[in-house]
Amino acid sequence: MSQLSDGLIAVVKRECPTCVLVEPVLAQLAGGAGPFTVYSQDDPAFPARVKGVVDDRSLEASYRIGVQFVPTLVRVEGGKETGRAFGWNRAEWEALSGARGLGPGLPENRVGCGSRTEEPGMQFRLAARFGDHRLRSRQIEVEEEADAIELCYERGWTDGLPVAPPTVERVLAMLAGTRHAPDEVVGIMPPDRVECTVEKVAVNAVMAGCKPEYMPVVLAAIEAALVPEFGLHGVLCTTNAVAPVIMVNGPIAKRIGMNSKGNVFGQGNRANAAIGRALQLVVRNVGGGRPGEIDRACFGTPGKYTFCFAEDEDDGVWEPYSVEKGFGKGVSTVTAFTGDGVAPVIDQSSRTPEELARSYAACLRTLYHPGQVADVAAFLAVSPEHARVFYAAGWTKQRVKDELAKLLRVPVRDLKPGFGLDKELERLRREDPDGTVPKFRTGSLNIIRVGGTGLFSAIISGLGSITINPVTKEIKA
Amino acid sequence: MTQTILLDPTSERSPVVRPRIARPASLAGKTFGLLDIAKNRGDVFLDRIEQRLKKSGHKVKRYRKARFSIVAPEGLKQEIRANCDVVVEALAD
Numbered sequence: 001m002s003q004l005s006d007g008l009i010a011v012v013k014r015e016c017p018t019c020v021l022v023e024p025v026l027a028q029l030a031g032g033a034g035p036f037t038v039y040s041q042d043d044p045a046f047p048a049r050v051k052g053v054v055d056d057r058s059l060e061a062s063y064r065i066g067v068q069f070v071p072t073l074v075r076v077e078g079g080k081e082t083g084r085a086f087g088w089n090r091a092e093w094e095a096l097s098g099a100r101g102l103g104p105g106l107p108e109n110r111v112g113c114g115s116r117t118e119e120p121g122m123q124f125r126l127a128a129r130f131g132d133h134r135l136r137s138r139q140i141e142v143e144e145e146a147d148a149i150e151l152c153y154e155r156g157w158t159d160g161l162p163v164a165p166p167t168v169e170r171v172l173a174m175l176a177g178t179r180h181a182p183d184e185v186v187g188i189m190p191p192d193r194v195e196c197t198v199e200k201v202a203v204n205a206v207m208a209g210c211k212p213e214y215m216p217v218v219l220a221a222i223e224a225a226l227v228p229e230f231g232l233h234g235v236l237c238t239t240n241a242v243a244p245v246i247m248v249n250g251p252i253a254k255r256i257g258m259n260s261k262g263n264v265f266g267q268g269n270r271a272n273a274a275i276g277r278a279l280q281l282v283v284r285n286v287g288g289g290r291p292g293e294i295d296r297a298c299f300g301t302p303g304k305y306t307f308c309f310a311e312d313e314d315d316g317v318w319e320p321y322s323v324e325k326g327f328g329k330g331v332s333t334v335t336a337f338t339g340d341g342v343a344p345v346i347d348q349s350s351r352t353p354e355e356l357a358r359s360y361a362a363c364l365r366t367l368y369h370p371g372q373v374a375d376v377a378a379f380l381a382v383s384p385e386h387a388r389v390f391y392a393a394g395w396t397k398q399r400v401k402d403e404l405a406k407l408l409r410v411p412v413r414d415l416k417p418g419f420g421l422d423k424e425l426e427r428l429r430r431e432d433p434d435g436t437v438p439k440f441r442t443g444s445l446n447i448i449r450v451g452g453t454g455l456f457s458a459i460i461s462g463l464g465s466i467t468i469n470p471v472t473k474e475i476k477a
Numbered sequence: 478m479t480q481t482i483l484l485d486p487t488s489e490r491s492p493v494v495r496p497r498i499a500r501p502a503s504l505a506g507k508t509f510g511l512l513d514i515a516k517n518r519g520d521v522f523l524d525r526i527e528q529r530l531k532k533s534g535h536k537v538k539r540y541r542k543a544r545f546s547i548v549a550p551e552g553l554k555q556e557i558r559a560n561c562d563v564v565v566e567a568l569a570d
Contacts, residue, residue, distance in 0.1 A: 128482075138485035148481055157486050166484045193548075194488040203486040234546025285486040418517045467544045 007035030016113035087112035128168035163207035177212025187226035189287035241340035249322035250332030253310035262452025276308030337470035338462035361407035371416030377464025383451035409436035510561030
């Protein structure tokens with residue numbers, strides 16, 4: 001559509017009672033001296049009393065004029081807008097048009113209706129179709145007969161499951177979920193070490209099934225995973241089975257409907273599923289971390305599709321993980337850590353914290369190998385019913401950790417060589433052959449509260465080393 | 478109906494083909510850099526390589542990354558480049 005032509009412009013729709021009310025006024029203006037154009041958003045036969053109504057069912061004119069309400073009356077002089085009225089107001093319409101005695105018998109004033117351009121999601125559809133959206137990603141046309149989902153497969157963009165095709169409209173809607181500009185760089189994404197922009201995150205978040213309100217969490221998750229201490233390059237290229245796991249703390253978890261309770265690590269919650277998947281798709285598509293290429297996992301894990309959940313902070317007894325890490329209560333955070341699966345701890349008989357701690361220790365001791373004390377980390381997920389045992393005895397999270405640390409000593413004679421510790425092992429065997437060492441180096445065993453009904457806990461084992469550590473970031477809009 | 482347009486989710490890098498650095502015509506008199514990436518037993522392999530290289534009269538310099546899961550720091554790469562003609566990197570387990 002070219003520049004606005006001089007004169008008066010009215011935008012109407014038949015569905016709007018005020019537009020129907022002002023039909024005689026529109027006829028009056030059409031019969032006047034100056035140029036007058038009427039755009040109809042829903043029915044080019046309306047208003048019937050005006051000749052040459054312009055069909056704007058595509059909403060292109062309405063979008064370009066920036067119509068929010070109907071009827072809208074606009075005066076254009078020298079190609080520029082010089083005045084605008086919304087709804088019907090005799091004085092305003094007369095002032096804009098210069099006509100007198102408009103709509104005799106009509107009330108002085110009547111509010112209008114919402115323009116069709118304001119229907120849910122319409123602004124993104126119109127911006128995609130007619131707007132200058134300034135997105136930089138390469139545009140790929142889907143042939144009329146082709147299936148966009150299949151095209152995504154053919155291009156190698158998926159994790160094996162179908163993705164939501166990243167149309168311009170969906171990406172624009174996704175970007176409305178963040179205040180960050182599309183061209184802002186979130187970080188350098190391994191393994192290809194390329195700049196990862198907010199726009200690329202949005203494209204992949206669309207494919208993962210995210211809603212725009214998940215964007216702040218997705219962006220914070222990527223930021224966390226890109227902090228060097230997390231060691232994303234190592235996590236994604238290792239022969240081990242680990243995936244980056246995302247845990248959300250704070251009020252945002254409930255605001256976006258995340259699951260922290262029953263089936264917390266399982267399927268069925270959109271936010272949990274899509275946020276974790278978005279990170280994985282960014283790794284795959286932006287970073288180039290694909291299995292069989294730089295991803296050399298021997299087994300991998302289903303968590304490489306998605307592994308994301310929220311900690312349950314409802315009972316308020318134990319400090320949430322984020323508070324342990326120094327973030328304020330009420331601050332939303334995302335933590336990235338490595339995990340390769342969920343191993344349940346089933347103990348339905350222990351009724352004292354000491355017994356329960358012994359059960360945990362027995363299970364934790366064997367992680368990776370009973371003699372492995374390096375490069376092994378774990379998040380112990382305590383369910384509400386197990387947590388009650390500790391609460392009743394007044395054990396804090398730290399107390400549980402301390403007790404576990406006492407129980408989780410590995411005899412030097414049982415230590416497994418390897419993991420870069422051989423020289424240390426030789427020294428220990430020489431100097432302290434009957435001694436013990438901790439299974440988990442300081443900080444590599446964490447405890448969280450999640451889950452539903454049942455006397456269970458669960459262990460998420462993962463890598464922990466001098467170059468691979470959990471990282472927590474505040475979630476900002 | 479309007480055409481469906483998808484946005485490319487990838488980094489859109491076009492693959493760059495970089496020629497390999499020219500191989501020396503002869504290894505005579507060359508200095509070898511042996512890079513241990515800190516994988517277990519990589520040093521065992523490199524020790525043996527070092528012995529054999531020295532036996533045939535080569536100069537050998539040893540280097541080590543702090544950890545196999547990180548990219549070699551720029552300084553280390555520059556040092557190897559400045560001091561060696563040939564580099565052997567050991568991946569072992």
